[in-house]
Amino acid sequence: MEFLRPRSVREALETFQKTPGALALAGGTDFMVGWNMGLLNGKTVVDLSRIAEWKGIEAGKTGVRIGSLVTHAELQRHPLIRREFPLLVEACALIGAIAIQNRGTIGGNIANASPAADTFPSLAVYEAVVHTASPQGRRAIPFLGIFAGPKKTHLRPGELIEAIEIPYARPRPSAAYFRKVGTRAAQALSKTVAAGLLWLSRGKTVAESRFALGSVAPTIRRARKAEDYLRGRKLTAETVGRAMDLVEAEIAPIDDVRSTAAYRFAVSKNLLKEFLECRPR
Amino acid sequence: MPAVGTSARRYEGPEKLSGRALYLDDHDIPGCLFGVTLRSEIPRGRIKNVVFDRAFPWSECVVATAEDIPTNIVALIEDDQPLLADGIVRHALEPIALIAHESREKAYEALRFVRVEYEELPPVLTIEDSLSRREILYGSDNVFKRYLVRRGDVEKGLRESPVVVEGEYRVPHQEQAYIENNAMAAWWKDGALTVMGSLQCPYYVHKAMKKLFGLSDGQVRVIQATTGGGFGGKEEYPNMIGGHAAALARKAGRPVKIVYDRSEDMAATTKRHPAIVRHRTGLSRDGRLIAQDIQVLMDGGAYVTLSPVVLSRGTIHAPGPYECPNVRVDASVLATNTPPNGAFRGFGAPQTLFAAELHWEKIAAATGIDSLSLRRKNAFREGSVTATGQVLKESVGAREVLDLAVGKSGYLKKRSSYKRWNRDPKKPCWKGIGLALVHHGGGFTGSGEVYLASRAAVSIGRDGLVRVLAASTEIGQGTNTLFSQIVADALGLPRDLVAIENPDTAKVPDSGPTVASRTCMVVGGLLRRAADDLRSALLEAAGGSIPQSRSKLRQAAVRLCAGEKERRFEASYEPPAGVHWDDKSYSGDAYAVYSYAAVAADIEVDKTSFEVRVRKITTAQDIGRAINPLLAAGQVTGGTAQAVGWALYENVVMKNGRMTNPQLTNYIIPTALDTPPMDVILVEKPFSGGPFGAKGVGELPMDVPAPAIAAAVHQATGILIPELPLIPETLHRYHDQTQRQR
């Protein structure tokens, strides 16, 4: 195995150009799982951890820019992220356990493209944008547009994630919701994971709602039909029930070793209900 | 100051904490090859051909197959299991061939260059399948072993009972999930074999090696390496993997080490036996037991291994700790084409006790009497007679542990306040509190201890060093510490003057296997007797008092050894007076004594996700004298956590006879965050036959939480779910069914 350690973005991009099959390594937490299974034997590895440019969190006027190498632990500690993006903080706090949060990065979480990744529902409802860099130039990709399937992205060979930009939610939402239903309290993969933002108008009707679900389809899903249906409606037992039925049509969970499709359907609907009822747990 | 009764420091604690303790894989054995195992991909079939792809440089490897094993039998209870499959495979992952290479990576790579061609046969994968006798795998009826326990007249009792309650309960596999995977090494010198590894029972391995390779006692030496947990998972399986290492080493003429990775360990090695238990219970209107008719069916897997003894413990514990005049337990363990199930903490008892205890919920519903009152009415007391006709003469803490768990947990108050809480549909969760009460026999079942005829010794060297000599292994549970406490007090010496010899068949006598909650109670008892003999001799040599310093002890030791290097004092097992067992009628004193435990499990069920969260386990456990209270409480806490795992999380997903989730990512054991807070109360009802009054504690804690949790889920959701694990998917399925029926 060849192990390369570029010191800058330019060097990193050059390295990938020279060795097209090379594999990026950030925190290594997903990487090491594949390594242990012998899937990476003989590959060239490019360690990104010396690229200082990708390690910062910058506040802008309309949003925040998070370097791809920022760890889940750093995100949880950052005052601005805590204030503006509590759903991201909650998600990061439930990734693996402390050791994983100390090493795992947000860029690695996105690039790994697991259908069960826990930051995705939050990034989806905050409508994040992923910034990439490659020898061909830079791109900005809307968060939902980056995923091609389970463990697959639309990133091109040699294209790296450099930052994630998240706009501030303005006006501030009336309610924010995050919940991970995993296999246990820590070191757990999600069976379903949800995030929601809700803006109510003065008349208590829904001005806007955003709801996203992970682990119940090949990629992260926004519940667009339910969101559209709820716009302008009051939250009653009937409208909530209707929204729950609409969610059912937007997801495609499967039976696997971790859970069943029937359970994931039921819980996904219940999560939407819990979100809309703003019920404290 | 006496050591017994104090929470003396762990004997091997500093070694382990500082990283100096050497586990098998830490041993750098010169010239050692690394061995890997080629396993069956199908559950049942004939092997037509094993094809070694020429693309791999086979000359770098040593390959062993069935032909290389002089007697291809893994000796245990029956002789039905081969060390390597010979022409036929009877379960998925059955070992077919072995490959050794200098490099671990290359050895694994070699596996990818072997292809096995099979003629598949129809597999039998479940208990029902086996019972149907569609395919016969063993004997004439697929039954590995059957036991029948009878007391009184069950049919008459049931006929005369005003209330009869029936129930069927199912419990699944469970993986031991010790920290260290199975690992063994072997080497030969001048026709003699040494095997070293992670194991619980050195003399089981010793016996198996003798048979495999036709060796005499003196030609086999088995050494225990520091062992990272066992829970029964290293009771019988080291015979297999030790045999594999030895076969490869024999052919290679070099040492061979085999260390499983987690996936292989989980998928291929033994698990707890799944079981179906059916109860038909007759009672008086006021809730007194009149008859218990119990059927037990266990899934043994493809070979007999330890199934008969697992079944026997399950059978004897099946009625629970209650007196009933008419009992019948009809128990069988059946053959299936799945990896053999084996020893796991509790050894058959958690399975049958789950059914016995959860059944009280059904009886409570049928009689209108709450399960606590029912238990109080029927629980064992001194003088009670068990289903096997055993009169319980002493140390019966059943009622005491029940009352303590009930009192300390606030059971009664919670029971009624949760009833009110659950009526409010606005609440985000349902709440429940449930009870269970169990007994657990210490030591081998029936005449097991007599057949074992264990021996243990205490020696003193000319250098004044006192040594404990036993084959009982430290597997994290505290054997070394307990032995040093018992022997120190028996001798009247400070504990730091007592050393523990490492279990090594060249140095220690056969004190039997480290299983069955027997180490402290039975082997500790032998050591106490051996130490008493040494004490008398020492007193004589030292002129009437036991020396308290190293130098004085040395002087006495020189006199005592009289020119020899050391003096040894050995004791061998004698059944306690008045203990009798009859194998033919399966009746009598099944165990010298029982330990008792009660749990109150306080839980919540989330209405959104159907997840069960245990808020608190309150448990009282009568274990006789606690030789080391901290270690005893540790056994209770650890066993409880393991039982919470079995009850709520651990789900072995089998597909075509093969575990499909053999990783700790997908086979969910509780983490620290999933392990509930616990209140542990030790009740010390002394047992006259145990050292300083000790009984067993190793397995007991595993028996009791699961049915208490299931009973709590019953109160919370109103649904009696008669199966484990109570994963959210299962709760949701039952909840959905109930909603539909309404």
Ligand SMILES: Cc1cc2nc3c(=O)[nH]c(=O)nc-3n(C[C@H](O)[C@H](O)[C@H](O)COP(=O)(O)OP(=O)(O)OC[C@H]3O[C@@H](n4cnc5c(N)ncnc54)[C@H](O)[C@@H]3O)c2cc1C
């Ligand atoms: C025990 C354990 C528990 C876990 N629990 C969770 C959990 O609860 N929730 C969850 O969501 N995840 C979990 N994970 C997965 C993992 O920790 C996260 O996905 C983490 O964010 C990955 O980041 P990393 O920096 O470690 O990525 P790495 O392992 O370094 O990389 C992951 C992948 O992304 C690529 N990559 C990394 N950085 C970039 C970049 N900047 N540009 C392009 N490609 C890149 C790599 O080539 C690789 O393919 C767990 C993992 C483990 C081992």
